[in-house]
Amino acid sequence: MLRLTAGRVGSLVARRATVALTTSSARMASHGHEVSEAVDMSKPMYWDRREIPLPDKRYKDILTPADKSLKEKEKGPWGQLSNEEKLALYRFSFCQTYPEMNQSSSEWKTVVAGVLYCIGLTGLVIIWQTAYVSPPAPRTFDAEWQAKQVKRMLDMRVSPIEGFAAQWDYEKGQWK
Amino acid sequence: MFRAVFQLSSAGARCLVRSKPSISAPLASRCYSHGLVETDEEFDARWVTYFSKPDIDAWELRKGMNTLIGYDLVPEAKIVDSALRACRRLNDLASAIRILEAVKDKAGPHKEIYPYLIQELQPTLSELGISTPEQLGMDKL
Numbered sequence: 001m002l003r004l005t006a007g008r009v010g011s012l013v014a015r016r017a018t019v020a021l022t023t024s025s026a027r028m029a030s031h032g033h034e035v036s037e038a039v040d041m042s043k044p045m046y047w048d049r050r051e052i053p054l055p056d057k058r059y060k061d062i063l064t065p066a067d068k069s070l071k072e073k074e075k076g077p078w079g080q081l082s083n084e085e086k087l088a089l090y091r092f093s094f095c096q097t098y099p100e101m102n103q104s105s106s107e108w109k110t111v112v113a114g115v116l117y118c119i120g121l122t123g124l125v126i127i128w129q130t131a132y133v134s135p136p137a138p139r140t141f142d143a144e145w146q147a148k149q150v151k152r153m154l155d156m157r158v159s160p161i162e163g164f165a166a167q168w169d170y171e172k173g174q175w176k
Numbered sequence: 177m178f179r180a181v182f183q184l185s186s187a188g189a190r191c192l193v194r195s196k197p198s199i200s201a202p203l204a205s206r207c208y209s210h211g212l213v214e215t216d217e218e219f220d221a222r223w224v225t226y227f228s229k230p231d232i233d234a235w236e237l238r239k240g241m242n243t244l245i246g247y248d249l250v251p252e253a254k255i256v257d258s259a260l261r262a263c264r265r266l267n268d269l270a271s272a273i274r275i276l277e278a279v280k281d282k283a284g285p286h287k288e289i290y291p292y293l294i295q296e297l298q299p300t301l302s303e304l305g306i307s308t309p310e311q312l313g314m315d316k317l
Contacts, residue, residue: 053245053278054238054271075267079305086269087312093270097314098277 048096060092067092220252227258230265237262241275250282250289253296260297264304272306277314 039045044056063071067088073081074089081089090097139145158164169176214222226240241259244251251259256279263272276294283289294301294308301308309315 050278050281051245052242053274054241056238074269077305078264078269081269081305083307083312086273086307087314090270090273090312090314093268094274097309098281099315099317102281103317 046095048094048101050098050101055094058093059095063092220255223251223255224258227255227262229262232262232265234266234268237266237268237271241271241278245278245282250279250286250293253293256293257297257300260300260304260306269306272304273309273312273314276306277309280309280315 046057046059047055049055060067070085070088071092073085078086140149154165154168156165160166167176168174223240223244227237229236237259244255244259256275259275260272263269263275279293280290300306
């Protein structure tokens with residue numbers, strides 16, 4: 001029997017299958033403190049999806065006697081139903097309307113904020129590392145050494161055609 | 177009718193950019209691959225027949241609607257009409273309203289399609305007593 005907690009269902013599938021209001025889903029007896037309901041994936045499931053307008057099962061499984069009488073009334077002419085009754089019948093079968101389903105959330109702001117925060121934190125860690133963890137720079141990085149290095153490269157005529165030494169004007173003794 | 181406008185099938189695109197034919201005589205312009213060519217009318221007729229089945233059951237209605245919504249087109253008014261009548265036979269008002277919502281959603285950015293469809297379906301909606309989502313205030317959040 002396929003049983004998954006609702007949380008793990010969310011990680012497996014792109015959209016969360018709305019856990020329909022059922023009495024049949026048994027709570028995991030072994031985990032006394034487990035709050036999430038087990039979703040039996042071997043049975044038809046309810047989905048709010050744009051491309052599946054009529055999911056495999058109705059949203060509301062348990063109907064009160066009042067609901068049942070409304071369902072009986074549904075068998076008659078629909079013109080006799082009031083708007084509230086029609087809405088109630090809709091909500092028995094479906095969890096969210098299309099506009100509710102399609103509404104955008106501000107989740108992206110949280111995501112971007114989180115990403116920037118993590119990058120910032122990493123930046124701080126790196127700054128601390130350069131100050132306290134990294135060993136001192138080798139002497140080849142000193143300005144004096146670098147100057148001597150450049151002079152040596154120019155004397156060697158490194159890449160004299162299109163590269164390094166090509167940028168140096170040997171007559172005037174300066175960069176072109 | 178809507179299919180022709182919105183279906184960006186490779187066949188359609190290729191037909192549009194056909195190079196100048198070398199023979200002036202009318203060619204059987206087969207831009208399609210080996211697949212069966214079905215006209216819009218045949219497609220519509222097929223779906224109307226599907227939903228018109230007198231003893232259609234709930235599963236068939238769901239399957240039909242979900243398949244139809246999966247296509248890259250907005251169903252014609254007559255198809256939606258026969259689907260709504262199927263809902264009536266199944267005593268399922270919620271599905272009827274859901275179908276209207278789905279069809280509106282299918283139109284996407286083309287906002288003029290749904291009012292046209294409702295206008296075409298108005299006789300059926302009045303006859304069966306189906307309220308549109310707008311009348312029930314469901315199109316607002």
